[in-house]
Amino acid sequence: MSTPLGTTASRDQGRTLPTGEIIGRYTSYLDAQKAVDYLADHKFAVQKVAIVGNDLKAVERVTGRLSYPRVALGSAATGAWFGLFVGLILSLFAGSESGITITSSIALGAIFWLLFGVITYAFQRGKRDFTSTSQVIATSYDVLVDPTLAAEARKLLQQLPMQGQAQHPVAGSTGRQGQQPSQPAPDRPAQWNDPYAGQQPPALPPQPAQDPVTADQTAGPGTTGPRRGQLPDLPDGRPQYGERVEDRPAGDPAEQSGTVHGGQSPTGEAENGGPTSSQRRG
Template sequence: MTKAFTRTQATTRLPTLPDGWPISSYDTYKEAQQAVDHLADNDFPVRGMTIVGIDPMLVERVDTHLTWQRVLVTGAASGAWLGLFVGLLLSLFTAGAGLLPIMMGLIFGVVFGVAMAAVRYASARGQRNFLSHSQLVARRYDLLSQPSTAERARHLLAKRALRDN
């Protein structure tokens, strides 16, 4: 393997600006994805096309309010699964143990899960009393194509837009 090949391989993994000509813009990622699917269905060479999210935002959507009851029940449930797994492993490798390792694993798992959840929640001191999930979204999504195929892509997408209206 030559140094030039290794250096090229390493640089392709670095973040780079997209290249190509803009051929269309969409309000949602799904619409941009459907446009690429439409081009692929019409034998367009989609390799090298890029969907670019413009004006990215991190959106955090709140799912629920956290209470001590919810924290402890969730901790008990996750601890039970971990304890059950450990108990099953122990029962597989302990001759003649029966259900004892499974029950012990389950009990210790619940206790451990409740304790860890309580410590985590108490250490937050009411700073974050909710559960949420985050998404990276963009205000719009531009579809880029290589210059040699941009006009054909625009034409195919324009035909699709006329057909859909």
């Protein structure tokens, strides 16, 4: 099989992450292994199942403190086992002296391994005075199944009791990852009566319609609300407050000369149509 670019697709499926539907999540690998083993015991197609570890962490557990006597004893024991293995091989060709060969091989292996271990520990100069074991573990383990077989696998795992696993399929669950089905709300007691049943809320009085304020009636750019003085007129057409003053075009001679203080116009007449003070004296 070739790709659109003409290259051959990789056949190593172990280099890609498995895909499928999660039917259970467990906090330890042994619990996930137990779930898969249960599926295998019930003739399930386990070749469609995969265990995926999440959030891998490298863990090193300290087992003890190192010292020269402990290093020497451990190295001698390792050398003795290696000498025993070599002695058994040589005894096949030694004939009647096989016992001496095995004994000498064990002694030589213990001596040489003891010297090698003590010298190696001395070169470390106390930088690592402890023994430990290392392993890679995951925070959680997901059991993945092919989507076409997920319902069957979840039905089988519901029969397996798994204590301490919140996302293990349980009996009666319909959702994924062992979620409990939603329970219906409790029924209302028969003796309970609604004191407000049959009462209608009071009707609110109708609100008068308000004319929308247009953009030319606002106070100016960047502000909202009606302009000062722009109030609705009275029913007969007269202004509600004050007098209506029409906007005059720029450059009007009357606006440039200004009005006479005291309510007089530039022609010497009062604004209300009456004669001026000079005309009354004349």
